[in-house]
Structures are given as C-alpha cells and as structure tokens.
Amino acid sequence: MKHQVTRELFSYWDGLRGGRTAPERSDIDPAEIHQILGDTFILEYDNETSLTFRLAGTRLCGSFCRELKGRNFFDLWSPEDLSSMKLLLTAVIEDEAAAVVGFKGKTERNQELDFESILLPLRHYGQPKSRLLGAASPADMPYWIGIWPVRELTISSMRLIWPDERPAFMRNQEHPPKLQHKFGLTPSTSILPPAVGHNHHITPERRIGHLTVIEGGRRD
Numbered sequence: 030m031k032h033q034v035t036r037e038l039f040s041y042w043d044g045l046r047g048g049r050t051a052p053e054r055s056d057i058d059p060a061e062i063h064q065i066l067g068d069t070f071i072l073e074y075d076n077e078t079s080l081t082f083r084l085a086g087t088r089l090c091g092s093f094c095r096e097l098k099g100r101n102f103f104d105l106w107s108p109e110d111l112s113s114m115k116l117l118l119t120a121v122i123e124d125e126a127a128a129v130v131g132f133k134g135k136t137e138r139n140q141e142l143d144f145e146s147i148l149l150p151l152r153h154y155g156q157p158k159s160r161l162l163g164a165a166s167p168a169d170m171p172y173w174i175g176i177w178p179v180r181e182l183t184i185s186s187m188r189l190i191w192p193d194e195r196p197a198f199m200r201n202q203e204h205p206p207k208l209q210h211k212f213g214l215t216p217s218t219s220i221l222p223p224a225v226g227h228n229h230h231i232t233p234e235r236r237i238g239h240l241t242v243i244e245g246g247r248r249d
Contacts, residue, residue: 030052032145034065034166039127042149042162043192050125051150054160065164065229071104071151072161074122077115079103080161089165092142094178110184120189124143125150131186134167134179142179143168174244 030036041062045052059066067088073081078101085097106114120126128148135141144167151160167174 031167032064034068034164035129035147036067037065038062038147038164045051051152051157054151054153057162068166069164070097072163074159091175092167092179094175106180107181107183113184117139117187121148121150121161125157127190127192129188129190130184132182132184135181136177136179138177140177142171
C-alpha cells in the first residue's frame with residue numbers, strides 16, 4: 030500500500046472487524062474517517078454484472094467530474110480489464126479478502142494519472158456478499174484534475190491480502206476445492222516460491238489466473 034488514504038482505510042476497517050472476517054456496514058462511522066471521506070465509497074453487489082455505488086466521496090467524484098452514486102462500478106473499466114476486475118472482486122466478495130488495485134485514468138485529451146484503490150468486504154445485517162467499502166486516490170494532483178474528467182481506467186497492478194489467515198483453498202493443499210464463483214470465472218491455481226516481503230518475513234505467494242496472491246496481515 031503506497032498511498033496514505035489506502036493505509037488509513039485498511040487500518041480503520043481492520044480495527045472495526047475485530048475477530049470477524051468483515052465488519053458490518055452499520056459499524057462505519059463517517060466521522061472517524063473524515064479526513065479521507067472524500068476518497069471513499071461504498072458499493073452494493075447486485076449481480077455478476079452490476080456493482081452499484083451507494084456512496085461516493087466528493088474528491089473521487091471530482092476526478093470523474095460527475096456524481097458516481099447510482100452508477101455501475103463495472104462501467105468504469107476498459108473492456109480489456111473488466112474480466113480481471115471481476116476475478117479480483119470474486120475473492121473480495123466470496124472469500125472476504127482485501128484487494129489493492131493500481132490503475133491509470135486517462136482523459137479525452139490523453140492526460141494520464143495513476144491511482145491506488147482498496148476494496149474491502151462489508152457485511153449487511155450479518156449477510157456477506159452484499160457491500161464493499163473502498164477508496165481511490167490519485168498519486169498526484171495535476172492542474173487538470175476536476176476540469177477534464179477521467180474516463181478510461183486501465184489496471185496496472187493487483188494484490189489480494191487475507192489479514193488474519195490463509196483462505197480455505199490455501200489451507201487444504203492436498204485436496205483443493207473446486208472454485209465456483211458467481212462471476213462465472215473458475216481461476217486456475219498454482220503455488221509460487223516464497224518471496225521476502227518488505228518486513229523481512231517470508232511471504233508465500235499463490236497464482237490465481239494471472240494474479241499474484243500474497244498472504245498478509247498482522248503477525249501478533
């Protein structure tokens with residue numbers, strides 16, 4: 030996580046959930062994240078083709094020069110990257126993982142800007158697979174942001190994090206379950222050699238399709 034907004038929202042979400050895999054939507058108190066509220070959003074999962082903005086911060090809407098509330102999150106992404114985004118969101122929605130996404134936004138004048146986004150699972154009245162908490166913030170603030178809308182989004186990096194433990198399909202290596210996802214995607218899996226993380230702990234990686242899954246979280 031490179032951006033302060035991303036780190037702050039993840040820390041807030043991680044503190045709210047306690048021993049749960051995800052906090053409740055009702056646990057979110059906007060006053061506690063007021064400094065990053067303009068960059069945050071909440072999505073509602075409708076079906077495999079619809080993920081609707083329920084709320085969207087003013088700074089985020091300003092980057093697109095339009096109100097995002099009520100719009101489909103999937104409509105923001107280029108056709109080439111849409112299947113990758115759906116695959117990533119499968120892990121967030123189905124397995125309640127956290128996801129960090131680097132992406133590039135481009136205007137109609139071909140002006141480009143790098144963003145970092147985080148997607149975090151929420152429960153709604155105890156039910157999973159219904160809400161997502163997220164944030165997206167630019168790496169820079171060029172003069173044209175808010176004047177020329179960001180339109181075309183392309184993915185530059187993706188990362189999945191399980192804050193506490195390995196998900197079920199990583200714990201049972203001898204008899205891995207067949208992955209069935211609502212998005213209609215069945216990713217292949219393979220183990221990659223361990224990699225050394227920035228905190229010098231050995232971090233096992235796993236390949237899902239073309240994504241690299243990195244086990245992360247606290248090491249209390």
